[in-house]
Amino acid sequence: MKIEGEYVFDAPREEVWKVVRDPEVLTTCVPSVQSVSKVNENEFTGEIVLRIGPLSGAFGGRVTVGNEVPPESCTLTVEGTGKIGFLKGVGNVVLVEQDGGKTLMKYSGEAQIGGKVASVGQRLFDSVSKGMIKQGLDKLNDILVKRMAA
8 A cells, every 4th residue: 555645834844853753742643642662763662543444453563763864854664563453664754845934744655454454445444544644744733833833
C-alpha cells in the first residue's frame, strides 16, 4: 500500500522539525497512541490501538529515524505487531520552507499489512490510515500555532 500526501503547517520549518522529533508531542497527536518511549536518539517504541472495520486491537512497535538532514528531511522505518496482524513500512518526510513562516510537509512511503487486519481490505485500511494522518497533522499544527502565539 502506498501512502503519500502534503500538509502545510502554520509554523517555520525549524519549529515543525522540533515537534516531529518530540515523543511527548507525538503521543498527543497520533490518534489512539497509548505510549511512545525514546530508546535512543533515532529509535522509539510505542503502542497504538487501532480499529479498522470490524477489527480492533493493540499493536506494539518500533519507529526508527534515519537519513536525517535536520530540519529538512528524514526516513522513517516502522514495524508493528499485534494479535490482529502486523505492519511494516518505510516512509520519507521532507519539510520545505514556505513564504509567511509556513512549512510544507511532503510525505511518501509504502506499507505492508498482514494477518487478520489484511482481511478488511486495502481500501478500508487506506481510508483509516489517511484519516489518522490528517487528524494527527491537524493536531500537530494546532500545537505549533499555540506555541508560536505564546
